[in-house]
Amino acid sequence: MTDASSERAENGDKVRTRSLSVADRIRTAILSGEINAGARLHEVKLSESLGVSRTPVRAALQALSSEGLLDYTPNRGYSVREFQTSEIVDAYEIRSTVEALAARFAAERGLTEAECTIIERTLTAGDDLLAKPQMHEEDRVTYGAINFAFHDAIHGAARCRMLCDMIRLCQSVPQSSHRNVVAFERTDVRRRHDDHHRIYDAILMRDSHRAEFLMREHVASVKSGLVRQLSGRAAEPRR
């Protein structure tokens, strides 16, 4: 019976209808920049290039549209949504608020054994990575994954589907993914990883207020970094 249930669970993960696969492929293509922002997505062309009929393509486009990745006008089709810089900054602002709420919920509701294990693993993995004398590009990618796992665990621990839906909305904004720590300096990563330790402590201590505050600050600092980076490219810091 355990066999059957595990098999079912496996299947539950593996259920890949064409529509979902197509959505994944298009999403990846958009986020990787393979498809330019503002480009129109024609159903027939997509279906031909992907080797499927229009039906799953349409379903995928509708899904991506409600993820906020595409714009849709009835009878005129879909186009890749263009994000203004202000929208990206706003997304971070919103995400800092929403993720802070998730941290608060997690602290209020407590962590399972499994969640503790996962989080602690991300913490030690990050410690190990930062113990190395210097970080290479691949290390940054690795830390991106670690960072994602940490935040993801907390989202789950919030036990609130709506919150997760909202965070997903935030993550659909380009440049706003958790993996984007890649772009930052080693000292920044050091500091952020330290934040992770503190946030975990706060949640463990069920100190919801502190968890919320730390998480808000944690994400907001990424926003500041981004803003600095964006304006820094054009003009050097004033002082």
Added chain:
Amino acid sequence: MTDASSERAENGDKVRTRSLSVADRIRTAILSGEINAGARLHEVKLSESLGVSRTPVRAALQALSSEGLLDYTPNRGYSVREFQTSEIVDAYEIRSTVEALAARFAAERGLTEAECTIIERTLTAGDDLLAKPQMHEEDRVTYGAINFAFHDAIHGAARCRMLCDMIRLCQSVPQSSHRNVVAFERTDVRRRHDDHHRIYDAILMRDSHRAEFLMREHVASVKSGLVRQLSGRAAEPRR
């Protein structure tokens, strides 16, 4: 030319593809309770009862699913999502945070003439309504509309599509609509309307911090009222 553009604008609102109409009808049926929570929605039955083919029904179901109104399992179809009481309470908690952010953005970014006019209209309309010696059921419904218009104007003034998307998510939760002030006492309405005045003042003064705080408190108080109401039905207040 003005004629053409206004006509286009009209059409822009009137573009009602079958899929959208069907989605509206099903959504209304769910929110009104005509379809019970947990019920499975069969594509063929729906298409027959609505007199359209399965195609627009499928599109509508997918849309409603991504609105958070339906649950979906591949190869097994859609069912009306059942909300736990805790989820409804959570939704208010989230909404208080998100709407507060909207108020802050509105204060930071300022209101247009048109938005000022709309908001002021809701304020005087509410004043008039509350000046009446007593409120009847229909007055409460009217105030529900006023309340909705006030909040809606602020959502727009935030000039942030993502925030609006998130608020829409919150509003798809039954019992969590802005129109639900209907259920409350006259003194509560009085207080809430006074909140509206203060929030508007804060936004006009560009006091973003105050606007955010007031809005958070404003929505959170509705949550408290709801919790009181929910637990109050079962057991009288302890003190």
Added chain:
DNA sequence: TCAACGAATAATGGATACAATATGGCCGCA
């Protein structure tokens, strides 16, 4: 008698054909 396997049935997923709508270019007229 219960459990497990299998076939029948019903529902969803996908493909294709047809209808309706939008867009772009061309022609005619002022």
Added chain:
DNA sequence: TGCGGCCATATTGTATCCATTATTCGTTGA
């Protein structure tokens, strides 16, 4: 020569048919 309307074409919306998957009921074996 410039503007406006109309027609051709391309694209999306809808309907219907077929394929695939799930569920249920019945049968068979232990």
